[in-house]
Amino acid sequence: MNTYPEPGENKDVLNKVLLWVVRLFLSCLIIVGCIFLGVYAFKIGYNYVTDPDSFDKPDDIPQAVEVEIAKGASTKDIAEILKEKKLIKYPLLFRVVSRIKQNDGKYQQGVHLLDTSMDYDAIMAELKKTVAKKEVKRFTIPEGYEFKQIVEKLSTEKLIDKEKFIALAEMGDFEYSFLKDLPERKPRLEGYLFPETYEVYADATEEDILRKMLEQFEKEFKQEYLERAEELGMTVDEVITLASIIEREARLQEERPLISAVFHNRLKSKEYPLLQSCATVQYILGERKEVLSEEDTKIQSPYNTYLNPGLPPGPIASPGRESIYAALYPADVSYLFFVAKSDGSHIFSNTYEEHQIAQKKAQQE
Incomplete structure (x- = not known):
């Protein structure tokens, strides 16, 4: 009788041993992690229970903070x-304490005035108050508005002081x-x-x-767009x-x-490197002309894409x-020219002759 192991039996045994060791290691790692998290959570909870008045308070001078709670906002x-x-500092602890104190669903919508010296109990008490x-x-x-048009509109609607708004837009630390x-x-x-x-x-x-509009831009220009811009x-x-020129054209x-x-x-063409966008010239002129004169297209300005190749120095509108x-996802076509028709649509061409x-x-239309 052959008492030697069959070919491959040693390998199977070794694999089983290795798998057992890996499982043991991972189990130990999970147990240690759970113990660490448990101790950490216990420490936070213990500090809150034993000294709630000083828990989670900053050391610096208290600052008043407005907190807006939207209708239907959850405790999370x-x-x-x-x-x-x-x-x-600890949102999870706030949620746990809210549940223990049966505050879930009792926080009132509106703008609450809090300050950074408040502990959890004081914050919860304030958030339960009904605010006027x-x-x-x-x-x-509107889409395609220039900065100056935005300023004028907000000023006319008595939402801003024009000079303050412009100064903050230019010098503000955003x-x-x-x-x-x-x-x-x-x-x-x-x-x-x-x-x-x-x-x-x-x-x-x-x-x-200003922040309201800038925050909206940040939401709109999502991660996908950042990655696509990098691809381009x-x-x-x-x-x-580029998007602002498209908007105006x-x-x-x-x-x-x-x-x-x-x-x-x-932008990629050696033969036709000029964008020749009427919208960029209108931006310089400060008015929207139906038809530009030859003299208009010769105005000396870095924004004049009839004279300067590539993109202008910055956007010409919102x-x-x-x-x-x-701007991020152009059509897959080889057009190099377009001309506007009387109804606002355009005719697109591949060659100058076309x-x-x-x-x-x-x-003629």
Whole structure:
């Protein structure tokens, strides 16, 4: 009888031993982790129970903080807001204590005035109070509005002091990542005050209103767009600059990707490196002309894309969602030219000869 192991038996035994060792190691790791987390949670809970008055308080001077609780906000939502406002450090503990004290569902919507010296009990007590409803005002920023038009509209609607708003827009310290590497130019925030309908409290400051629009831009320009811009070899500022030109050139939604494609193709073309966008010249002129004169196209300005190759130094307006998307995802076509028709639509062409024919056709309509 053969008493030697069959070929492969030793390997199977070794595999089983290794698998057992790995399982043992992972089990030990999980147990140690659970013990560590348990001790940490116990320490936090113990500190809260034994000294609730001093728990989670900052050492610096108390700061007043406004906290807005939306209608239907859950305790989890509220805990995250409180952490963001630096009023608490441990959202999970806030949720646990809220449940223990049967405060879930008792927090009132509205704007609550808290301060950084408050402990959890004081915060919970304040959030359960009914607050008077504040007057809300609504305003709309249309797509394609320039910074100066936005200022004028908000000023006319008595939402801002014009001089304060402009000074803050130029010199304000805003921490948004998309503003960090902007080149020196005025208006600094051109293109970044997102076109949308907003609601603000009647006592909102110029900074509140600016931040509202900048925060909306941050929400709109999501991670997918950042990754796509990198794929295209473009900065966020270049994407918004291109999107603003598309916004001012396009009348029809379905043409935005085609107009975008023309400009993308021009940016890569050695034969036709000039964008020759009427919208950029209108930005210099400060008015929208139906037809530009030859003299208009010769104005000396870095924004004149009839004279300067590539993109202008910055956006010429606030582009909407569709134009931003079109700037990032142009149509897969080889067009290099387009001409506007009387109804606002465009004729697109691949060659200059085709473009000349299209121009004559557009003029006859």
